Amino acid sequence: MIDKKKRFLIIGLGLLGGSYAMGLKKRGHIVSAIDINEASINYALEKGIIDEGAATADPNLISQADVIISGLYPKTIVGWISENQQYFKKNALITDVTGVKCSIIYKIQELLREDCEFIGSHPMAGKEVSGVQFADPSIFLPANLIITPTSKNTQAAIDFLYEFGIELRFNNICILTPEKHDEMIGYLSQLTHVIAVSLMNANDNSHLKEYTGDSFRDLTRIAKINENLWTELFLMNKDVLVNEITAFVDEINDFKQKLMAEDVDGMKQKFIQSTKRRKYFDK
Amino acid sequence: MIDKKKRFLIIGLGLLGGSYAMGLKKRGHIVSAIDINEASINYALEKGIIDEGAATADPNLISQADVIISGLYPKTIVGWISENQQYFKKNALITDVTGVKCSIIYKIQELLREDCEFIGSHPMAGKEVSGVQFADPSIFLPANLIITPTSKNTQAAIDFLYEFGIELRFNNICILTPEKHDEMIGYLSQLTHVIAVSLMNANDNSHLKEYTGDSFRDLTRIAKINENLWTELFLMNKDVLVNEITAFVDEINDFKQKLMAEDVDGMKQKFIQSTKRRKYFDK
Numbered sequence: 001m002i003d004k005k006k007r008f009l010i011i012g013l014g015l016l017g018g019s020y021a022m023g024l025k026k027r028g029h030i031v032s033a034i035d036i037n038e039a040s041i042n043y044a045l046e047k048g049i050i051d052e053g054a055a056t057a058d059p060n061l062i063s064q065a066d067v068i069i070s071g072l073y074p075k076t077i078v079g080w081i082s083e084n085q086q087y088f089k090k091n092a093l094i095t096d097v098t099g100v101k102c103s104i105i106y107k108i109q110e111l112l113r114e115d116c117e118f119i120g121s122h123p124m125a126g127k128e129v130s131g132v133q134f135a136d137p138s139i140f141l142p143a144n145l146i147i148t149p150t151s152k153n154t155q156a157a158i159d160f161l162y163e164f165g166i167e168l169r170f171n172n173i174c175i176l177t178p179e180k181h182d183e184m185i186g187y188l189s190q191l192t193h194v195i196a197v198s199l200m201n202a203n204d205n206s207h208l209k210e211y212t213g214d215s216f217r218d219l220t221r222i223a224k225i226n227e228n229l230w231t232e233l234f235l236m237n238k239d240v241l242v243n244e245i246t247a248f249v250d251e252i253n254d255f256k257q258k259l260m261a262e263d264v265d266g267m268k269q270k271f272i273q274s275t276k277r278r279k280y281f282d283k
Numbered sequence: 284m285i286d287k288k289k290r291f292l293i294i295g296l297g298l299l300g301g302s303y304a305m306g307l308k309k310r311g312h313i314v315s316a317i318d319i320n321e322a323s324i325n326y327a328l329e330k331g332i333i334d335e336g337a338a339t340a341d342p343n344l345i346s347q348a349d350v351i352i353s354g355l356y357p358k359t360i361v362g363w364i365s366e367n368q369q370y371f372k373k374n375a376l377i378t379d380v381t382g383v384k385c386s387i388i389y390k391i392q393e394l395l396r397e398d399c400e401f402i403g404s405h406p407m408a409g410k411e412v413s414g415v416q417f418a419d420p421s422i423f424l425p426a427n428l429i430i431t432p433t434s435k436n437t438q439a440a441i442d443f444l445y446e447f448g449i450e451l452r453f454n455n456i457c458i459l460t461p462e463k464h465d466e467m468i469g470y471l472s473q474l475t476h477v478i479a480v481s482l483m484n485a486n487d488n489s490h491l492k493e494y495t496g497d498s499f500r501d502l503t504r505i506a507k508i509n510e511n512l513w514t515e516l517f518l519m520n521k522d523v524l525v526n527e528i529t530a531f532v533d534e535i536n537d538f539k540q541k542l543m544a545e546d547v548d549g550m551k552q553k554f555i556q557s558t559k560r561r562k563y564f565d566k
Contacts, residue, residue, distance in 0.1 A: 259518070
């Protein structure tokens with residue numbers, strides 16, 4: 001269990017940051033937050049989601065924090081830490097929620113003060129909406145927390161994040177290198193989003209609404225997408241994602257060739273393989 | 284309401300045929316069935332799903348039917364009607380459940396006796412399992428029934444199928460030409476299945492199971508697929524489906540180009556368009 005005296009600070013109080021704050025408060029922790037949107041801070045204070053808050057990088061709030069969790073956009077986090085680490089408490093532990101790892105972790109660990117520690121983590125949770133007003137710690141219940149340590153991290157920091165994941169009631173907590181994380185996320189998450197977006201965009205399909213079944217709805221749900229966040233995430237994992245798209249396009253083109261050639265056995269083999277593989281993913 | 288004296292005959296008593304039989308019996312109709320699998324007929328008789336049944340094309344059963352519904356595989360239906368129409372009752376109405384229309388309807392209407400009528404229809408319902416033991420008329424509750432008349436069909440036949448759809452409690456009943464049906468199904472259903480299958484096959488992904496979230500599961504659910512049925516369906520709609528795959532691959536390659544070129548605005552435009560289009564499909 002995490003020591004109740006540890007003070008948490010959330011930077012960027014959106015859906016994930018807000019959900020973390022609520023979950024931590026529920027477990028008896030002291031939580032403060034900084035967000036440039038003053039309305040988010042006021043809302044969170046009013047609803048009791050946080051104990052203290054500020055709309056600027058308040059040195060006083062920052063210096064009290066034992067654990068700092070960045071809920072900032074991927075491109076913003078490195079700059080924020082660089083500018084504000086002067087206020088960090090000695091031995092502060094910093095983590096994040098970012099969906100890509102390599103392009104962030106190594107930069108931060110390079111620039112961070114020697115007496116503080118940054119360890120990457122990625123809560124694979126979310127909703128189709130954003131903002132602290134939609135915060136809800138139950139989004140973690142079915143989700144994975146992925147911890148992505150490097151050789152610079154201590155076992156104590158890994159253990160702490162593990163305990164953190166248990167207190168937040170994540171369904172599963174696992175440890176991956178930043179590289180393996182980005183490869184996995186490129187296939188399981190980023191490629192699937194590219195596919196859903198491209199399927200919606202491939203056809204001016206609004207007239208097809210009344211014929212639509214659940215398969216199509218399930219497959220395209222994630223085509224509703226935050227264009228600012230995902231553009232950053234994709235560019236920060238560009239090489240991996242380009243390779244994943246290429247492998248997928250090769251595979252679908254191979255299927256098209258078999259269909260054009262009326263290669264019945266070849267098509268059946270594809271279906272048998274996908275059925276077998278997909279069964280393995282059943283819950 | 285459909286006249287209770289009309290006798291229904293289901294040819295091919297699988298999941299859909301069985302669900303039709305159960306729904307019709309529930310509404311007080313007399314339903315018989317023919318299926319080459321004797322176990323399916325015995326099961327259905329035992330469970331009261333049908334009133335009469337046979338494992339061969341029994342001329343007596345066929346000649347009593349006012350309405351014949353084929354639940355046969357796409358490649359089998361034309362031959363079955365050709366061989367057995369000699370037993371059809373005068374003025375019998377025949378329909379089907381096939382997921383492709385053009386390649387079947389025109390052949391049947393060409394060869395069918397002048398005193399009978401075939402009108403195509405497609406219940407867009409199903410499960411991941413097959414067989415009469417999984418039959419369940421509630422699969423029609425959220426589903427579309429698409430009626431696909433040609434110039435050879437009478438208004439009376441269209442009206443009858445409309446009433447039939449209402450009695451079976453379909454969520455929505457609509458009328459499309461066979462050509463429009465096949466184009467719609469090529470995009471909304473067949474292309475989505477090709478995508479799910481290709482995504483599963485693009486990566487030897489079994490080691491990724493523990494990191495998998497709901498988006499990936501939703502997108503790949505239909506990668507579990509009956510290889511015999513879908514190979515037939517795809518080949519019977521080959522030209523449409525090849526065009527849909529090509530359009531989709533062009534779109535995803537265009538996205539890849541924008542990603543490689545780090546074209547931030549171009550990527551955002553894609554996301555904004557897909558979000559707008561997908562919102563229209565929300566229930």
